[in-house]
Amino acid sequence: MRMIRNGLFGSWAARIGLLAGCATLALFGCSEDHSLDSVKNPADPSVSGIEPPTPSRLSADVSSRTVTLDWDLSDDTHANEVDRYRIYRLEPTDIAFQRVDSTDAPPIVLSGLDNGTIYRFRVSAVLKNGLEGNLSSSISATPGIFGIVLAGGDNSTNTRDITITAQSTGGTVGVKLGTSSDLTSASTRPFSTVLSWTLDAVDGEQTVYAQFIDAQGNSSPVVSDSIVLDRRAEILSVSASPLDVAPGETVQFRLDADEPFGEASVVLGSNERTITLRDDGTSGDQTANDGVYSRDYVAEEDLQIFEALVTGQFTDQAGNRASPRVASGRLTVSQDPTPVVLGAPQSSTPTEITLSWSQTPDAIRFSNYRVYRGTSANVYTNPARRLLTEIFSIAQTTYTDTDLDPSQTYYYVVEVRDDFGNGVPSNEVSGRTLTNTPPDAVVLDTPTEVSEDAIVLNFSRSFAEDFAEYRVFRSLQADVVNDSERRLLTRITNAATTSYTDRTELEQNRTYYYVVVVADEFGATAASNVINATTPDRLPTPVDLSEPSSVGETSVLLSWTTNDELDFERYEVRRSGTAGVSETSSLIASISDSDVSSYLDTGLTENTEYFYRVFVVDRGGNRNGSGEIQILTGNADPAAVVLAAPSEQQGAQTPSVVLSWGRSSAHDFERYRIFRDTSPGVSTASTAVRSILDPSVTSFTDRDLDDNTKYYYRVFVEDDAGGATGSNEQSITTDNRPPTAVELVVAGTTPTSITLSWTENANADFDEYRLYRGTTDSNISTLVSTFSQREQTGHTVFVTLGDETVYFFKVVVYDRDIVTGERLSTDSNVVSGQASAN
DSSP: OEEEETTEEEEOOTHHHHHTTOSOOOTTOOSSOOOGGGOOOTTSHHHHOOOOOOEEEEEEEEETTEEEEEEEESOOTTGGGEEEEEEEEEOTTOSSOEEEEEESSSOEEEESOOTTOOEEEEEEEEETTSOBOOOOOOEEEOOOOOEEEEGGGOSEESOSEEEEEEEOOTTEEEEEEESSSOOTTOOEEEOOSEEEEEOOSSOEEEEEEEEEEETTOOBOOOEEEEEEEOOOOOOOEEEEEOSEEOTTOEEEEEEEOSOSSOEEEEEETTTTEEEEOBOSSOTTOOSTTSSEEEEEEEOOTTOOEEEEOEEEEEEOTTOOBOOOEEOSSOEEEOOOOOOOOBOOOEEEETTEEEEEBOOOSOTTTOOEEEEEEESSSOTTTOTTOEEEEEEOOTTOOEEEEOSOOTTOEEEEEEEEEOTTSOEEEOOOEEEEOOOOOOOOOOOBOOOOOEETTEEEEEBOOOOOTTEEEEEEEEESSSOTTTOTTOEEEEEEOOTTOOEEEEOSSOOTTOEEEEEEEEEETTSOEEEOOOEEEEOOOOOOOOOOBOOOSEEOSSOEEEEBOOOOOTTEEEEEEEEESSSOOOTTSEEEEEEOOTTOOEEEEOSOOTTOEEEEEEEEEETTOOEEEOOOEEEEOOOOOOOOOOBOOOEEOTTOSSOOEEEEBOOOOOTTEEEEEEEEESSSOOOTTSEEEEEEOOTTOOEEEEOSOOTTOEEEEEEEEEETTSOEEEOOOEEEEOOOOOOOOOOEEEEEEETTEEEEEEOOOOOTTEEEEEEEEESBTTBOOEEEEEEOOTTOOEEEEEOOTTOOOOEEEEEEEEEOOTTTOOOOEEEOOOEEEOOOOO
């Protein structure tokens, strides 16, 4: 039997009829007279008094084809009476909720659902007596497949900022992200299929967790994905072995990056070749995926490198590019070139031999031909051999050797060289030049035109058929032909030109010797007779002495123009303390290099005038002086004097300090200035005590000072240019003397008071006033008051009304020794006073 109660389905047991004594109770009635009102159902809340509680605060966690429901009870007073819970579901095509499952206690997992479908759920509680309560409020949930993919599915990344690809069903509005599977405290961000995320700043594997939230607040299971953060790649070592091979031979390259799945290569030389290395156990790599990249490389025929750097390059799986690393050894791939065959030499003139050879067939390795010559056999191994030429065209296979000696045998070898300096010699051949006859000598005339800067030469003409040139030689020795230091003045290639004027660096008062040599086209020569000529002498040109640009306290930099005369002997720098520098003035420098145009004169006296001239002296002893300049050296502050420890003059009427110091040695002494202060750091801003103009006076007595006062002193030495230097600082404390007495007067009286006034004590070491009172002028010992402020110069003494006593007063002034702390005192005058009559 089912009844509808409060719009919900409740189950009332059929035992109701049995309790009423009827086997069957139905809508068709009963033979006995049992009315419905007489039935007492123990499950009826009106009978049992228990209302089933309603589930509340429903929540749903969704996953693939699964929804997990959880709830609380709105009233848990009768929670122990609940037998079970019934689950009702509404699908999009349903009209009403259908009961789909039950459970003894929450939560409950509902499986077999369709992903992406929106379901609504309600829950009711059923008591142990069978009574079912109200349905809860409904909750929506959409099961689906949830997941995240980091950085597009890459296993690793070299950047902290990555994207997260999120997979979820429709209806997802939010997502929580974190580095822990517990996302309770994680904030919810708006859902997007592409999310941004920043990894922790620690290299290594990192896991990101995610939980998706739908519009009803339901949460998906926590999903995760992992990725390796790798921001650094490093090459541990690079090697090549062997390091010297020929084309076609094998070199093994090895690069240890300690990191598999990357890309490695080596570069030979300056980008000559790039060789890709492997880490897959092939092509010479011994172990796959061990982070060691290798390659057995067969050198190509066209590869030619010499001591080339082998530079390793590596990029790891995350895209990090390691710093290139250079192997410790250098690689050479080369093969000697093919030698050529040198033919027999041919000589067509007394000074030439022509060579020819076969062309090398090795164009790949060819760099150049080198032609060597010697005067004896075994040219290639002779260290004295001569390299005649280098030919860089492989097709040029001839060379003519010129400027040879006639009738002379020469030996030759042609070497083929490659780009790396490897060379292979040809066979050796020898050849002999033709014989040559020298030309007739010309006659050189005695010069008739001679000056200090020109000598004119004239000679006879050569009529040799193979004339090449006249060579005019000059020497300082009579044997011009054999003088190794003779000078070739000119070459004259026109046989008709038979005169020459020598203007080349002639010196005055010098004898020169000349020879004219005739040379033919084949190098044969004939020398003329020797003639000589002597140049006249004259005074040297003076230099210009400039005003100094740098004048110091004890030095001056002198500069002048140079003298370029060939008979230059020396510069003489002379100095005087007065105007009129002459050749007899003090010689401070003798300079034999004509290119030297400055001199630093040191050891001068500061603040002093000096006069200078520079004299040019030639080899003949002639002198010529520059103009005279005058300079004043810079002023230097005078040396400080040493101030002795001061003393106090005993018996002086006022405090007086005796000062003494060492005598100043300044040559430009102006005066002593004595400065005083009552604090350390005496300067020219302190009190100026005395100025003393006599440098021999080295003592002074400073009078009328304050007693019991510390004074600081310095003595400054001043020169006549305004420079000043202070001595060391000394200090002294004057002896303490009794303070000055004050003048006491009675300023006024009243029937109950006597007012006193006194002058202010001006002593710097003042400590206090003390006012005493007595009834006689011989015994004033009662202390009235003490005053620590020197400005306190008055006091009123109060007496009893009607007191007619005459009182005597005095003020005692105290000071305090700044060194020992002891005190001295002085009494004022005595005054008397009496309260005025009422």
